[in-house]
Amino acid sequence: MDPHTSVARSPFSSVVQRRRSKSHRQSYRSNVGTMSHLGYTPGFTKRRLTTCRLAPKRCSTAEINPEQRALLVREWQLSYVTPLYRFQHGHLKTYSRQLAAFLVSERQQGVAAEVGLGSTLKVTFTLVAGMAQTEEEADTVFIKILSKTPMAAPDDPQKVLWSGWLTCVGGNPDYLRTLPEDFVCLPLFCSGGTEGLTALVKAWFQRTFDCCFGRLEINSVNLQWLAALWTDCHARTSIKQLKLVWSLPAEPPMEVIYAMHAQDASELWRSVRQPGLREEEDDGSVGLAEVACFFKGLKSHFYRHFRVELSAGRLTQVSTALGSAKHGGRIKISNSSYMITTLTLLTECALLKMPI
Amino acid sequence: MSVLRPLSKLPDINAASVLLVENEEDFQQKLAGVMVKEKSVMVKVRLAKSLPLPAKNEQNRPRIDLVVFLINLMSELSLQSAEASLKHLGQGYFLGKVCFMVTNARHAALPAERMVAVRKLASGLRCPLLYAEDQTPDGVTNAAERLLVILRVAAGCVPMTTALFLSNLTSCIVPTEEEEQQNLDFDV
Numbered sequence: 418m419d420p421h422t423s424v425a426r427s428p429f430s431s432v433v434q435r436r437r438s439k440s441h442r443q444s445y446r447s448n449v450g451t452m453s454h455l456g457y458t459p460g461f462t463k464r465r466l467t468t469c470r471l472a473p474k475r476c477s478t479a480e481i482n483p484e485q486r487a488l489l490v491r492e493w494q495l496s497y498v499t500p501l502y503r504f505q506h507g508h509l510k511t512y513s514r515q516l517a518a519f520l521v522s523e524r525q526q527g528v529a530a531e532v533g534l535g536s537t538l539k540v541t542f543t544l545v546a547g548m549a550q551t552e553e554e555a556d557t558v559f560i561k562i563l564s565k566t567p568m569a570a571p572d573d574p575q576k577v578l579w580s581g582w583l584t585c586v587g588g589n590p591d592y593l594r595t596l597p598e599d600f601v602c603l604p605l606f607c608s609g610g611t612e613g614l615t616a617l618v619k620a621w622f623q624r625t626f627d628c629c630f631g632r633l634e635i636n637s638v639n640l641q642w643l644a645a646l647w648t649d650c651h652a653r654t655s656i657k658q659l660k661l662v663w664s665l666p667a668e669p670p671m672e673v674i675y676a677m678h679a680q681d682a683s684e685l686w687r688s689v690r691q692p693g694l695r696e697e698e699d700d701g702s703v704g705l706a707e708v709a710c711f712f713k714g715l716k717s718h719f720y721r722h723f724r725v726e727l728s729a730g731r732l733t734q735v736s737t738a739l740g741s742a743k744h745g746g747r748i749k750i751s752n753s754s755y756m757i758t759t760l761t762l763l764t765e766c767a768l769l770k771m772p773i
Numbered sequence: 774m775s776v777l778r779p780l781s782k783l784p785d786i787n788a789a790s791v792l793l794v795e796n797e798e799d800f801q802q803k804l805a806g807v808m809v810k811e812k813s814v815m816v817k818v819r820l821a822k823s824l825p826l827p828a829k830n831e832q833n834r835p836r837i838d839l840v841v842f843l844i845n846l847m848s849e850l851s852l853q854s855a856e857a858s859l860k861h862l863g864q865g866y867f868l869g870k871v872c873f874m875v876t877n878a879r880h881a882a883l884p885a886e887r888m889v890a891v892r893k894l895a896s897g898l899r900c901p902l903l904y905a906e907d908q909t910p911d912g913v914t915n916a917a918e919r920l921l922v923i924l925r926v927a928a929g930c931v932p933m934t935t936a937l938f939l940s941n942l943t944s945c946i947v948p949t950e951e952e953e954q955q956n957l958d959f960d961v
């Protein structure tokens with residue numbers, strides 16, 4: 418029986434099918450960690466679980482190429498993308514021409530009205546090498562929209578109107594292997610630029626590759642993970658300070674900015690991470706319990722001084738010298754050395770948030 | 774340390790008494806307003822922020838038939854306060870006279886870990902876990918109706934049914950990984 422046609426059938430028969438051929442595509446959530454349950458609608462009950470033990474990263478390469486440097490420049494807005502159908506890395510030039518034509522035609526319809534734009538737009542799709550962690554992952558694609566005035570000399574620097582990138586760093590290999598042949602999984606989409614252009618680029622992708630975009634928010638637990646991982650890196654690269662922003666549901670809503678010296682945060686983190694752990698024993702993995710303990714220490718210290726219970730509120734922003742992350746899905750990576758760690762965590766968030 | 778016990782006082786005829794414990798003290802007011810309007814049984818609602826209850830009210834307090842912990846999943850403090858209050862509850866309550874009700878379970882920004890923690894808590898204590906929506910009057914009415922069903926049984930107002938019997942049917946269950954695998958592998 419053809420495994421692909423059985424996907425459209427009722428769930429019961431798809432369970433039977435699964436035992437016979439492993440190429441049946443499984444939802445990401447059913448693959449991850451403890452509970453994998455394909456009998457019922459995937460994404461329903463057993464949809465967890467984010468791996469409890471994220472291996473943290475010692476990390477990582479010191480030299481980066483100039484394309485990767487372009488990723489550090491600004492703050493990005495995150496979205497998740499479902500797998501792209503028939504996206505080929507060899508056809509990037511064709512895609513750039515198609516996208517440019519699409520943008521120009523949309524503009525002529527009066528959809529995106531921007532004052533002072535040159536009459537032509539140039540779009541470039543480039544590959545960013547060195548980000549993929551395993552063979553099965555697709556390479557990162559960086560997209561730039563430049564404006565070109567017809568009067569300008571060829572040497573004049575072109576203005577970058579919009580830039581964005583699609584990436585998959587450290588995605589779950591089991592899930593990637595179960596994707597059918599024609600699909601490319603690049604679940605994390607970062608965009609920087611005007612809303613109008615972002616919407617147009619997304620519309621083009623949806624039309625060409627039959628994928629869906631959605632907002633990716635970083636919930637408070639993932640922000641706590643980021644804070645802990647960045648503090649962990651302080652031993653090797655100074656993070657200067659750890660700044661946390663909480664919003665409390667008081668009348669009027671209160672915002673608490675809790676900034677601490679990197680040295681103090683690092684000492685607290687080291688004391689949480691199994692006091693007495695020697696360097697040789699450390700296998701480099703951080704557990705969720707340690708992150709929770711670290712934050713419990715921070716909050717109880719705050720309570721002792723200010724009598725304000727931070728657990729009643731929500732963690733909305735975390736920033737260090739390595740980068741900053743906001744609850745609304747905005748991320749800025751300032752330092753190249755630990756970029757892979759941050760992106761691995763964000764890719765996992767995107768994969769979990771995807772509706773399939 | 775004063776511990777609440779279920780059978781230390783005499784019951785009243787055709788009356789039921791429920792204790793709503795909530796850290797934010799918001800949803801419990803709305804629920805109480807709806808629950809006291811019940812006509813078939815005389816419902817007495819007591820509100821508390823956390824346990825242990827103040828000793829000075831000990832004499833006037835009726836026998837508590839059902840203790841409901843209202844947890845707002847968006848706030849970590851809510852869950853922590855509920856867990857801390859559990860220690861002050863007598864063991865007799867865990868035979869069907871404790872219930873957990875959570876709100877905001879469908880919030881987009883809810884971390885999945887907290888939901889897992891609440892389910893593990895409820896299943897570890899063999900208590901029912903109810904989901905409620907507290908922003909609209911309809912949601913509050915529905916939640917109150919469900920609590921009244923359990924309350925009537927816990928107070929002994931339903932013949933041939935005890936709280937322990939009902940809790941066996943309604944308690945939250947979180948299967949372990951081995952049980953999950955077994956469910957998948959049976960031959961059709």
